[in-house]
């Protein structure tokens with residue numbers, strides 16, 4: 001399975017991507033997670049990406065395409081993938097096509113999770129993340145077992161700097177301007193599946209699986 005998940009920040013891409021990757025036994029590849037880890041490690045990529053992420057801006061396409069090329073060529077990346085947060089621009093989508101073409105592969109589907117923009121700010125303000133292992137929580141829909149503590153590694157949860165309200169507004173604007181046009185790009189290739197992203201995590205997951213059958 002080679003799947004792309006599209007949707008504005010807060011639509012639930014990460015949550016659904018984890019489930020879909022498990023169901024289809026392919027890796028979940030989140031460019032946001034990879035970049036945040038690079039920032040934590042202080043690698044060259046992390047140093048270059050840090051200010052873009054903190055300000056809610058897109059990291060330049062060439063850095064992202066390098067990162068994806070590397071990841072898709074890795075052992076498990078060749079089996080298939082669920083891409084979360086990539087591509088985010090037409091130029092990234094064209095780069096992905098090129099990469100797949102060069103290894104005789106193609107996407108099976110692009111799922112766009114659709115959600116009322118008013119809900120997004122609320123969802124993002126209740127999102128928390130583990131700064132150590134990167135696991136996401138939502139204080140309302142998927143809280144940790146012990147308040148404020150990661151279920152997996154016991155670290156204290158934090159709010160992502162870019163989930164604060166002003167940065168969220170910028171990220172939503174960038175999504176509308178630069179990423180939403182990808183829907184037309186993929187619709188014209190017959191790959192787009194639009195899914196209602198409201199309701200429980202399980203309901204949305206079932207809608208996606210049904211659309212993929």
Ligand code: AMP
Nearest residue numbers: 031032052053057058059064085086088
């Ligand atoms: P995310 O976790 O997908 O919301 O990504 C968090 C931040 O990482 C974004 O606001 C961007 O600064 C950066 N980022 C993640 N993926 C990409 C991408 N495909 N292109 C450019 N920047 C990205």
